Amino acid sequence: HMPTAELQALDAAHHMHPFTANAELGEKGVRVITRAKGAYLTDSEGEEIFDAMSGLWCVNIGYGRQELADVAARQMRELPFYNTFFQTTHVPAIALADKLAELAPGDLNHVFFASGGSDANDTNIRMVRTYWAMKGQPDRKVIISRKNAYHGSTVASGSLGGMTAMHEQGGMPIPDIHHINQPNWWAEGGDTAPEDFGLARARELEEAILELGADRVAAFIGEPVQGAGGVIVPPETYWPEIQRICAKYDILLIADEVICGFGRTGNWFGSETMGIRPHIMTVAKGLSSGYAPIGASIVCDEVAEVISSGEFNHGYTYSGHPVAAAVALENLRILQEENILGHVRDVAAPYLAEAWATLVDHPLVGEAAICGMMASIALTPDKARRAKFASEPGTVGYLCREMCFANNLIMRHVGDRMIISPPLILDTGDIDEMMARIRKSLDETYEKLNE
Ligand code: PLP
16 A cells, blocks of 8 residues: 555545544544454554554454455345335345344344444434334324434434534434433542432433323433443443333333344343343344444334334335345354353453452542443543543543553543453453553653643
């Protein structure tokens, strides 16, 4: 390939990066990623970078699996595209829907395909509203979500999400989306015990339902463990109370499993880890380990039955794309046959949890939260008071991310929280290496702050 500087210049001239202050990139110089294997990326200068984020929380089986490339090539030769609209279907979509119905808990037996998580959540909005309309309750349109949640970047899924920076772009949230507070005890719990705080935050759902009128509320959506909101592991009391409230008012429960699904929390789905029984699950990312763009809504019998009794006027050109579906199936085969979930539960997650807990000994770290292979630390100037930094929120987090980057470690920040979501296949040596880089980056951040 061209020399790095030339690639960077072309990138700066023509490529608009998502979620990025593009003008700043020129000064900093982007890194051009050229190859990847296991948990390591290689850039155009030959530097190896430990990817503690699995790309964007998605490369669950790790990079460089030849089997997925082979399956994609074979499928492209046989049937590169056909749709599943009207009265046609194809083998990869049939097989993947069947496999997902087998893996999903309870009676989540029906699959509607999308190209990723955002458009799968758009599907969910339309699906739950259609469901209630077809049941003769067309006023049930409101979907309750949570502040600081991320459910995607289309106008509708960005509205479901509770990211104010996105809403401030204008026109969002779209009507009939309501947000309650997130169960972030460390930042917002004050003197309340975590269990009581979990209950209080869940009961905000009931308050919202009563305020809006139960006959107007269609569904509640939440991630079992909030990911892009900062890997917020809710107190144990939270989800059972949410489940109880949804059942009491006959509200559909949507679990956004885009990050939590496919082994991230040690089970196939975060709903199993958190004891949630959703009516619909959103999946994407780990479904194909990011090797091909695909998402889906996995739907329970009752909702599917009602929707299927009429025409659901919705669908994407790439709903059930044969190449993406074939790649996803192969990814699920690898997850299953190589017992990667077992590896997470028995080896990687316990080992990481033990190492992660020691981070609270660092002077910058308040809380160290973890669930399976997703984890976060809250940076603080004063852990006893769970204090915030005097600087603009996110300044210290950004600095720490930069330190990580300089140490060839991809770790993200959400405000002043640092997060990881590494490939599930890490062995204990990999975890040691990742933790060493994290500690070094934290030390350097601390030194810099005290300069
Ligand atoms: N839902 C959750 C919980 C996510 O984390 C994301 C992406 O990060 C999405 C939905 C959107 O998925 P996509 O980027 O594939 O559209």
